[in-house]
Amino acid sequence: MPAPIDFYFDFASPYGYIAAQTIDALAERHGRTVNWHAIVLDANFQSLERIRIPTSVMRSDYIRRDVERLAAFMGVPFKTPSSLGLHTEMAARLFHWFNDRDPAQGRAFAQCVYRAYFLEDRNIAQLEVLQDLCSTQQMPPAELQSLVNDSAARARLKAEIDLAEARGVFGSPFFIVEGERFWGNDRLPQLERWLERGPY
């Protein structure tokens, strides 16, 4: 069985949303599976100056347009949300709760959160919104409470982010296969060539 592709994403990242619509099909074409990893980019990384690209009106304007154009180019439905850069810790903790029990459920939840944010313009930083989403109904209220308040779920997410950092992840979407790192949707053709023909 060939190595899976590790797919890192932040729920705040529209580029991550676009990648989420394509990565599984790409992997399947090459007989690979995908491990999904929700991370929060500014949790650990910000202080290390490793992630946040300086933003300015100019650059934000560019990114806003770029995302819309990329979605159109890739044929992915997309609606720019009224608020970009929402906090995604809670959504990420929920993701891991589902994903640790069943990766298929984790993935379904992730797709659901992404759709809510980048198609339906819902505020995924709010617990009520997350609670309302998709399969969260299947989550016991006690678990949901612990996700809000605390420790095990926080530690779970922190470990994921620490691991991502140790592996050299610094953006969303980010892919690792056989130790090779690929950052951004635009590196997917290079990732595909890697899968087809091996290292280059």
Added chain:
Amino acid sequence: MPAPIDFYFDFASPYGYIAAQTIDALAERHGRTVNWHAIVLDANFQSLERIRIPTSVMRSDYIRRDVERLAAFMGVPFKTPSSLGLHTEMAARLFHWFNDRDPAQGRAFAQCVYRAYFLEDRNIAQLEVLQDLCSTQQMPPAELQSLVNDSAARARLKAEIDLAEARGVFGSPFFIVEGERFWGNDRLPQLERWLERGPY
């Protein structure tokens, strides 16, 4: 005559080097011409926090590998130079001296500088190296001296950078066609679609 493509690049940018190998052919396929613009990214922009992406060992390692892989992927010969991030003001001033007289000569000089840096590992921050390069022989010694010491050539480059900034340029390579901005080699397929089918 359809609008030309404006191509902005910094001689320190390996991605700009890669773009320089492909942009003219791309434009020609669509009956367009290209205006080449040498800029210096950290001259004006740094203070505005508009350009420089925070670097770290992690990220630099990534970029170093990414450039090599991209060059291999695109079939562009490339050799990582021993020193990245050289100062490129002088090379850019020389470029404009040539380009203002004859765009074909400007382009030839630009290709020459890029090859010297990213194939031959020469230090293009040094005047002697630039002086030695290609068509610089055709430059009168008095002009060359004025490029080192000053004002008209400096003002010429500064105006170019100010204009680039006003147009929303913040990286290398950067392309503008009909007011639409495209940042990076990876956006060239989107630029091509724009040329083929118009705005989207």
